[in-house]
Amino acid sequence: MKKRIDIGGLLVHIFLWAGLIIVVFPFVWMILSSFKSLPDFYHFSFLPDKLNWSGYKYIFEETDYLRWYLNSIVVAVVVTISCLIFNSLIGYVLAKYRFPGAKAIFIVILSTLMIPTELLVIPWYVAGSKLHWVNTYWGLMLPGMIEAFGVFLMRQFMMSIPDDILDAARIDGMGELRIWWRIALPQVRQAMAAMGIITFLGNWNAYLWPVIATSTANMRTLPVGISLYSTADAGGIQWHVIMGMSTLAVIPMMIVFLIFQKKIVEGISLTGVKG
Amino acid sequence: MSDIKKGHVRKTMKLKTRKTLIAYSFLTVPLLFFLCIRIFPTLYAFSLSFSPENRSGFTLDNYIHLIHDKVFWRSAVNTLLYVAITVPVQIAIGMILALAINKVHRLQGFYRIVYFIPYMTSIVAVSWVWRLMYDPNTGFINEMLSWFHIPPQGWLTDPSEALISVSMMMIWQAMGFCMLIFLAGLKAIPKQFYEAAQIDGAGKWRMFWSITFPLLNPTIIFLAVTGVITALQTFTQIQNLTASSSGDAGGPLNSTSSIVIYMYNSAFNDFNMVYASAITVALFILILIVTFIQLKVLSKNFED
Numbered sequence: 001m002k003k004r005i006d007i008g009g010l011l012v013h014i015f016l017w018a019g020l021i022i023v024v025f026p027f028v029w030m031i032l033s034s035f036k037s038l039p040d041f042y043h044f045s046f047l048p049d050k051l052n053w054s055g056y057k058y059i060f061e062e063t064d065y066l067r068w069y070l071n072s073i074v075v076a077v078v079v080t081i082s083c084l085i086f087n088s089l090i091g092y093v094l095a096k097y098r099f100p101g102a103k104a105i106f107i108v109i110l111s112t113l114m115i116p117t118e119l120l121v122i123p124w125y126v127a128g129s130k131l132h133w134v135n136t137y138w139g140l141m142l143p144g145m146i147e148a149f150g151v152f153l154m155r156q157f158m159m160s161i162p163d164d165i166l167d168a169a170r171i172d173g174m175g176e177l178r179i180w181w182r183i184a185l186p187q188v189r190q191a192m193a194a195m196g197i198i199t200f201l202g203n204w205n206a207y208l209w210p211v212i213a214t215s216t217a218n219m220r221t222l223p224v225g226i227s228l229y230s231t232a233d234a235g236g237i238q239w240h241v242i243m244g245m246s247t248l249a250v251i252p253m254m255i256v257f258l259i260f261q262k263k264i265v266e267g268i269s270l271t272g273v274k275g
Numbered sequence: 276m277s278d279i280k281k282g283h284v285r286k287t288m289k290l291k292t293r294k295t296l297i298a299y300s301f302l303t304v305p306l307l308f309f310l311c312i313r314i315f316p317t318l319y320a321f322s323l324s325f326s327p328e329n330r331s332g333f334t335l336d337n338y339i340h341l342i343h344d345k346v347f348w349r350s351a352v353n354t355l356l357y358v359a360i361t362v363p364v365q366i367a368i369g370m371i372l373a374l375a376i377n378k379v380h381r382l383q384g385f386y387r388i389v390y391f392i393p394y395m396t397s398i399v400a401v402s403w404v405w406r407l408m409y410d411p412n413t414g415f416i417n418e419m420l421s422w423f424h425i426p427p428q429g430w431l432t433d434p435s436e437a438l439i440s441v442s443m444m445m446i447w448q449a450m451g452f453c454m455l456i457f458l459a460g461l462k463a464i465p466k467q468f469y470e471a472a473q474i475d476g477a478g479k480w481r482m483f484w485s486i487t488f489p490l491l492n493p494t495i496i497f498l499a500v501t502g503v504i505t506a507l508q509t510f511t512q513i514q515n516l517t518a519s520s521s522g523d524a525g526g527p528l529n530s531t532s533s534i535v536i537y538m539y540n541s542a543f544n545d546f547n548m549v550y551a552s553a554i555t556v557a558l559f560i561l562i563l564i565v566t567f568i569q570l571k572v573l574s575k576n577f578e579d
Contacts, residue, residue, distance in 0.1 A: 016376065016379070016386050023392065026401060027392075029408060033404075044414075044418045086305055090305050097294055097297070108306075108314075109305075114562075116558065116559055118535050119558070123315075123317075123323070126548060127316070145308070146308050201395065224399075226397075226399050227399045232520055243407065249397055257392070257395050269455060
């Protein structure tokens with residue numbers, strides 16, 4: 001009996017390892033290809049003929065790659081901080097204050113969840129052009145600075161905070177903003193972490209709005225920079241450069257993911273939605 | 276005594292108006308944000324879609340054009356194909372993976388992380404990696420087929436295979452997310468159910484169909500709804516797998532074009548903002564209809 005179970009378990013492991021190869025192989029291929037020279041791409045080969053750094057050299061000397069990296073970090077960090085502050089404050093007020101109009105406001109905010117970004121990008125672009133916000137950090141970041149889903153999430157979690165501890169703080173003479181910051185926020189730390197991770201990832205990988213909202217190479221975010229460099233090249237696709245750019249974009253994030261994997265997995269499971 | 280009581284009442288009254296004031300002072304900026312960044316632009320998109328090109332006024336031309344536009348219909352059908360291909364397959368694979376991972380005792384955490392990695396990584400970066408692997412002459416996938424004596428395929432260059440090629444990458448990226456959500460769903464099923472079934476002499480297969488599957492139903496609904504909405508909005512993958520310096524994304528012969536790809540090309544390559552707005556309004560309505568039907572049908576199944 002025991003032996004049969006072991007064989008079954010072994011088969012499951014073999015199945016899972018086969019799947020892992022499919023999952024991991026493209027990343028291995030990406031790294032190997034980034035060390036090839038362009039002629040290596042004229043025929044099929046697994047390994048580069050010899051380790052070739054010319055792709056990476058080109059990235060750092062001839063393109064704005066580091067600037068794109070910086071832009072992506074700035075946009076993702078600022079938007080995430082903004083979302084953490086505003087979403088949680090709105091969620092807190094809607095969950096813990098009873099006042100006329102609270103329900104209507106909540107419904108208005110929630111209803112914006114139904115609007116797809118695709119519907120908004122053209123109006124944003126048209127209005128942004130008139131205000132000269134296109135191709136600026138402000139224009140890139142503003143549309144994401146408060147998120148209805150985050151407000152909804154925060155409200156759900158803030159509801160579970162007992163009113164008593166908030167009232168106790170009021171009796172102690174704490175100001176309302178301080179109560180939110182010092183009493184309410186620590187209670188929903190886990191949900192805040194989840195929301196922060198999802199917001200960061202969503203903005204780090206965002207493509208549709210950044211590709212529309214940037215017009216010069218130095219304002220591009222990382223995905224936009226890689227994408228436009230790769231498609232614009234008229235002298236044939238520079239595969240080793242593109243794979244180098246992809247490697248540099250993917251591997252550091254993967255390391256961060258592995259370090260924080262427990263929190264990230266928890267966060268995604270908790271909310272179930274990517275930004 | 277009564278004085279104190281009166282004072283207390285007055286104080287709570289004042290506290291209530293004070294709280295309302297505080298609430299609104301906290302909410303003013305966010306409300307303005309939602310009005311200016313979400314609601315007015317939505318109305319503006321609708322009004323653009325009823326405007327003639329390059330002048331003001333009211334017209335139905337954009338929608339009349341849309342109804343007769345073969346490329347739009349091709350993109351709409353493609354979009355529904357993306358939904359029909361990717362959503363069921365990624366949910367099925369995700370569920371099988373979750374059941375397998377839930378079954379093993381060792382390496383659970385390891386499998387979970389590695390299968391989830393593609394979902395975390397940049398769509399743009401992985402699209403280019405897949406594009407290289409799909410290359411008909413020197414790509415890895417045709418090389419692998421040749422080991423099994425299967426003739427090389429055109430993949431992204433062949434109009435009859437390109438949409439499937441894009442879909443396969445989408446499934447590869449999304450299955451880990453489905454797996455993760457299914458694992459959370461599996462963990463939530465009480466162990467006693469299985470113990471009771473075992474006492475009743477139920478087999479493994481029976482337990483799966485009578486306990487696991489029905490209790491995973493809310494998870495399936497969630498993944499179906501979010502998966503469909505995501506697939507209806509497919510853009511980045513197609514743009515990066517098919518665009519080139521010599522042609523817009525969505526090729527070859529519009530065989531991979533989606534509604535969002537067609538909207539993007541109309542707005543930012545042909546600079547026809549009013550027509551592109553009509554396309555986005557059509558997409559918006561399609562999303563609303565599909566979501567509504569889905570919630571009706573799936574939640575009804577669940578109640579049965």
